[in-house]
Amino acid sequence: MTQANASECQAHLHPQPTMDPTRYKQLKTQRGFNYSYYWSPPAPGKPVIFFAHGFPAGSFLWRKQVPFFKPLGYGLLVPDFLGYGATDKPTDPKVYIGSGHAHDVVDILDAEGIEKVIAIGHDWGIYPVSRLITYDPQRVAACAFLGGGYGPPATKSTDRASRHEAIKKTFGYDAFAYMRFFVQPDAPAIIEEHIDSFISLVYPEKLQLWKDHLCVDGGARKWIESNSLSPLPSYMTPEEKEHLKKALLTGGITASLCWYRAAVEKVTAEDDAQISPEAVEVKQPLLFVAFTGDILALPIIGDTTVHAQYAKGPVTRKEIGGDHWGAESHAEELNDILLEWIQGLDS
Template identity: 70%
Template sequence: MDPTRYKNIKTRRGFTYSYYYSHPAPGKPVILLVHGFPGGSAFWRKQVPFLESLGYGLLVPDLLGYGATDKPTDPKVYVGSGQAHDLVDVMDAESVERVIIVAHDWGLLPASRLINYHPARVTACAFLAGGYNPPSKKSGHQAARHEAVKKTFGFDAFAYMRFFVEPDAAQILESHIDSFISLMYPEDMQMWKENLCVDGGARKWLEADTIGPLPAYFTPEDKEHLKNSLLTEGMTAPLCWYRAATEDLIADDDAQISDSAAQVHQPLLYVAFTGDILALPMIADAYHSRYAKGTVTRKEIPAGHWGPESHAEELNVILFEWIGGLKT
């Protein structure tokens, strides 16, 4: 990604956002790429050149807490409504009226809220490694959901979240950053069941400073970029996303979304990564069955959670065909 195409703006909430922008060719739409945890805008490094070569405009922000964007440590500011308004400010800075959203992981939250609060600004939406995020329920409902997933699949897909909100989590991640990156990017994604999906598993891995092999698609250069980005101002801000969820800040904020606003009328693409341990396709399918009122296209890739990196060619073809078929 060309570093000269990065810009900064200050949003109405007072936060400085860094974002990558390339203009569309005449008649082509702008695609908003929204990353998740723990990477920044560089997560999309294998999609940006491909989509640019087709003439699409690209708007790729570092979300709050990441990259060169501000890193506040108050979890209250990470709620969906605020982040959706921030994305509108980024769009307005480039006079982009409407976008096609492509979102992954935690990026699904602000992408979904952009649909809820500013539906006229969204032409279509693509969700990867998880689906549309409907308005959140209080933590009591979340606990029941987590227990149901554990009972259904035989492992606790949310155990790592409970570690990420512990008081010393950020310090542990920073002190064992190489171990953390190897935990996030293992050669064998199935190891997450024993390390991320067990209470105390992530802490044990990190405090032992365990370092496993990285997958071939995640190069030493990729690792150094991620490492430097995360250590610049530490892990407290990125972990605020998890605190906002577990402390019911997101649920309280989402309570203002009406039933009608929670529905998705735009064309929706869901790409299920069938080897994903954390973002289970059956959950996304259930949400889309309930909330998606427009056309739903469902594709599968035999990938783990990091499909945009590990299976970029397959994903890029799916995006190319789906976007090309939209009436924009």
């Protein structure tokens, strides 16, 4: 990093975690869905960073990255995906397919005249980034995966139950037990009725809460139905929690849970079946940031997927000590890692 870049970085070590609502735009994609997305054009010579969120934060997840990168001149494209924010909230799992997500993103890129992006995904946001690479690799200059690794195509023969049992046997707990609750027909109503309990479970002060409830069959349902609460984590203010709560309840949570239903019901596998073997390789420069405290997106799984099988271009691996929400709890450290990596792409 040059002295100028270092000074530039230091000036933005403590950004205010905000997402200017006036910078959100609306677009109807060719699939007929209305998307809401944050858009800040790049300064001359600067690339566009595409941030892809997961469940359940929406674009609000990136509130500590946007004010860091925007003053540095980077273009920023931060959509709310289907089921979130002011974007449409369809409740048919069949529309939550990788090819559909990729085509929707390309429609936004075309509308804004964006040729290429540096694509960064976290949690479920890894899925649309991975499929953008699969279907439109020429639109991705480089990619970064936070927590989990690149998502290769699912297959119809994938036995999720056996896979979960293997993970349970290896690590000593059922890392995906909560999914079995999230896909139940009554889950949305239960979550909405006990939204504070849901938020306190998903964003725990102490990660042991996940081991005791998210990773225990029936544990998530029991915690939420009993209206249990835990203190807010240090990285989330009461105001941020209220923002998240309002966003989740506006239009309900049924649509955002369809991301899980599409996977469990093998809708994504049916869609992924059309992907050719050649298209699954990642030839772009790739950054994998492991969150060493994460007990769901286990770093070893990301390492195995990214390094051993699919990454054919240059790979950079970094790690931070945060849990699943490292983008929020360790924002300064993550921002520095991302900035250094992005600056190094031109070297």
